[in-house]
Amino acid sequence: MKFTEAIKLATIRTLKEDKKCLLFGLEITNEGNGFIEKFPNQVFETPVSELSSTGLVVGLASRGFKPIIVYGRIEFALLAFDQILTQAGRWEYMFGGNYSCPAKFRIQIGRQWGNGPQHTANYHSVFMQAVEIDIFIPSTPSEAYNQILYMSKSKNPSVLLEHRYLNLLDEDFKIEKKIKKISTSKVYGNKKDNIVIITYADTLPIALKAKDILEINNIFPTILNLSFFPKNQRISNKDISFINKFKNILLVDSSPYDFGILSGVQSILSLHLQNKNFYKLSSPNIPAPSSPMLMHKYYVNKNNIVNYVCKILKRKNITLSKVSFEESILWPNFSINKYFK
Amino acid sequence: MNKKEILLKALEDMIKIRIIEENISKEFKKNKVLSFLHLSIGQEACATGVAFGTKAQDNFFGNHRSHGHYLAKGGNISRMIYEVFGDNRGCCSGHGGSMHMLDKNVNFLGSVPILGSSLPIASGIAMSEKLKKKNNLTIVFIGDGSAEEGSFYETLNMAGLYKLPLLIVIEDNKYAVESDKFKRKVNGYDFKSIIEKGLKANYNRVDGQDFLKVFDASKKLRKKILKDKSVGVLHLDCLRFSKHSGAEISTKDQKSKYRKNEYFEIIKKDPIKILKQNIIRTGMSLIQIEKIINKLQKKYNKIFYTTFNKINIKKV
Ligand SMILES: Cc1ncc(C[n+]2csc(CCOP(=O)(O)OP(=O)(O)O)c2C)c(N)n1
Ligand SMILES: [Mg+2]
Numbered sequence: 001m002k003f004t005e006a007i008k009l010a011t012i013r014t015l016k017e018d019k020k021c022l023l024f025g026l027e028i029t030n031e032g033n034g035f036i037e038k039f040p041n042q043v044f045e046t047p048v049s050e051l052s053s054t055g056l057v058v059g060l061a062s063r064g065f066k067p068i069i070v071y072g073r074i075e076f077a078l079l080a081f082d083q084i085l086t087q088a089g090r091w092e093y094m095f096g097g098n099y100s101c102p103a104k105f106r107i108q109i110g111r112q113w114g115n116g117p118q119h120t121a122n123y124h125s126v127f128m129q130a131v132e133i134d135i136f137i138p139s140t141p142s143e144a145y146n147q148i149l150y151m152s153k154s155k156n157p158s159v160l161l162e163h164r165y166l167n168l169l170d171e172d173f174k175i176e177k178k179i180k181k182i183s184t185s186k187v188y189g190n191k192k193d194n195i196v197i198i199t200y201a202d203t204l205p206i207a208l209k210a211k212d213i214l215e216i217n218n219i220f221p222t223i224l225n226l227s228f229f230p231k232n233q234r235i236s237n238k239d240i241s242f243i244n245k246f247k248n249i250l251l252v253d254s255s256p257y258d259f260g261i262l263s264g265v266q267s268i269l270s271l272h273l274q275n276k277n278f279y280k281l282s283s284p285n286i287p288a289p290s291s292p293m294l295m296h297k298y299y300v301n302k303n304n305i306v307n308y309v310c311k312i313l314k315r316k317n318i319t320l321s322k323v324s325f326e327e328s329i330l331w332p333n334f335s336i337n338k339y340f341k
Numbered sequence: 342m343n344k345k346e347i348l349l350k351a352l353e354d355m356i357k358i359r360i361i362e363e364n365i366s367k368e369f370k371k372n373k374v375l376s377f378l379h380l381s382i383g384q385e386a387c388a389t390g391v392a393f394g395t396k397a398q399d400n401f402f403g404n405h406r407s408h409g410h411y412l413a414k415g416g417n418i419s420r421m422i423y424e425v426f427g428d429n430r431g432c433c434s435g436h437g438g439s440m441h442m443l444d445k446n447v448n449f450l451g452s453v454p455i456l457g458s459s460l461p462i463a464s465g466i467a468m469s470e471k472l473k474k475k476n477n478l479t480i481v482f483i484g485d486g487s488a489e490e491g492s493f494y495e496t497l498n499m500a501g502l503y504k505l506p507l508l509i510v511i512e513d514n515k516y517a518v519e520s521d522k523f524k525r526k527v528n529g530y531d532f533k534s535i536i537e538k539g540l541k542a543n544y545n546r547v548d549g550q551d552f553l554k555v556f557d558a559s560k561k562l563r564k565k566i567l568k569d570k571s572v573g574v575l576h577l578d579c580l581r582f583s584k585h586s587g588a589e590i591s592t593k594d595q596k597s598k599y600r601k602n603e604y605f606e607i608i609k610k611d612p613i614k615i616l617k618q619n620i621i622r623t624g625m626s627l628i629q630i631e632k633i634i635n636k637l638q639k640k641y642n643k644i645f646y647t648t649f650n651k652i653n654i655k656k657v
Contacts, residue, residue, distance in 0.1 A: 115438075118453060290438030290440075
């Protein structure tokens with residue numbers, strides 16, 4: 001199942017299982033989307049009015065409904081930040097408890113070929129200080145599916161950041177009858193070498209490709225991919241203890257590093273753990289360009305990771321073929337099943 | 342310029358927009374260019390009419406669909422082509438792409454694709470011009486969809502309050518992507534009452550497919566805005582021939598269900614066809630006009646390919 005399909009099926013399931021679940025968005029009622037035909041009373045087209053439609057959803061959520069609102073890009077949701085952060089994200093505490101606004105904000109985000117500086121921002125970290133909001137950033141179809149089901153039942157306001165770059169990623173997974181708990185992260189690799197690559201979001205497929213190359217060359221890094229950042233405690237004790245098993249910690253981010261999610265993770269880790277070597281790879285401190293060639297050079301690619309891991313572990317360099325233009329620009333289109341053993 | 346000269350010059354600008362965009366569309370498809378694209382084909386009379394009805398010292402500010410606005414304002418053609426194809430010789434060094442046009446030399450002061458964002462920015466530009474005591478207009482182009490953002494109403498009120506020389510042009514092609522206005526607006530939604538009665542701004546609504554009507558209406562609004570020190574809205578009913586985004590301009594999209602029966606309207610109301618009829622009324626024959634058009638097509642094809650051939654499409 002592809003990433004986009006997983007999102008759609010999970011959304012359909014929540015609409016079906018709970019009549020109080022409502023779906024809002026621009027274009028959401030288009031024929032072929034498959035929502036309006038099945039749920040004519042639960043699906044609503046919005047005007048091009050992000051702020052007001054978001055406020056409407058917050059109001060509905062405050063009165064017992066479970067609305068989901070979808071935005072095509074994070075930049076469009078920015079118009080509604082008052083409602084997301086200051087209203088939905090503050091009510092429960094501000095009104096002294098018992099007045100939650102469990103609105104669900106599904107926000108598409110991130111890199112996409114040729115989309116340019118106003119459609120590709122990776123504003124993940126801005127949400128992190130909205131301490132009452134659960135933040136979900138799925139990297140795989142099963143994570144997206146399960147997180148949507150989980151958040152639709154949750155009492156907390158929730159933000160799901162859907163990376164468009166992952167749209168074609170494929171995974172076969174078992175659909176559970178009930179989702180009770182979801183994990184904050186997932187580990188890939190056998191922990192043989194003393195290095196953990198911490199990453200999240202759209203970097204996972206790139207890190208997995210790098211891991212493949214390293215393993216062929218007898219280097220065995222472990223990847224810890226973060227995908228759920230619960231309110232109140234963004235990084236879990238379990239994840240911190242896991243990271244503590246490694247001496248070398250490489251943080252790989254598709255966003256600019258400074259004050260992003262992984263620089264936050266690093267600062268929390270350094271409060272808890274001693275004698276660690278931290279390294280990072282990230283996009284530069286400029287917006288993502290529109291030109292495909294400039295974009296090709298902008299994001300961290302698998303070779304950057306391979307080279308850096310070799311350097312950190314003092315292994316000899318691996319001869320690498322160039323990352324093709326297509327590979328760096330296009331959506332990764334492969335099955336990740338083999339990584340789940 | 343007499344009327345005939347104006348119409349012939351407008352014909353040139355509309356052919357320029359059409360040919361440049363058709364070639365962009367063709368080469369996008371042929372080379373599978375990976376970049377955003379919103380074509381203005383079908384809406385050429387809006388940009389051209391407003392450019393002709395206003396003055397060189399007036400400012401333009403655009404949206405995601407602004408090739409036409411940029412070209413009608415006299416923006417540098419090569420630098421636009423470079424930008425659209427992601428070449429660093431482009432008007433934004435390849436950083437922006439198709440949705441971000443800029444040519445300060447001709448007072449095209451930028452285009453931004455976040456709907457509604459441009460409105461208050463344009464009012465700020467208008468205010469800066471006013472504070473500098475320049476006697477000019479700032480014109481901002483938005484779509485019918487963008488006019489649903491709160492910033493539309495807020496800007497009208499604020500710019501009215503500060504008496505800013507601002508003209509908001511709504512290109513109403515009825516759609517926001519593929520969502521038609523009946524899905525997005527209350528039954529009976531009345532721009533005229535809201536804008537004129539409610540917000541006390543000047544308002545005029547004309548057929549945006551007809552260059553002459555757009556030209557006349559912009560000229561009159563310009564005068565009124567500068568004289569009365571009040572804001573204006575020019576509402577243009579128009580037709581988008583292309584798909585919302587991407588390089589496709591096809592009857593398949595034009596006939597698709599979301600458009601209802603718009604295809605027949607598109608056939609009937611090509612702005613270039615309407616302009617031709619207007620030129621015939623000045624005494625020229627259709628054969629003479631076709632000859633001119635033929636020449637113009639060749640001219641702009643050549644201009645396009647002179648730049649395009651310098652782009653290494655695999656390397657941009
Ligand atoms: C704030 C914001 N919300 C949503 C979008 C996505 N979007 C891009 S173009 C478009 C349709 C705009 O319709 P309209 O303003 O009528 O312009 P048109 O495309 O018809 O020229 C939408 C919804 C956006 N760019 N910005
Ligand atoms: Mg429109």
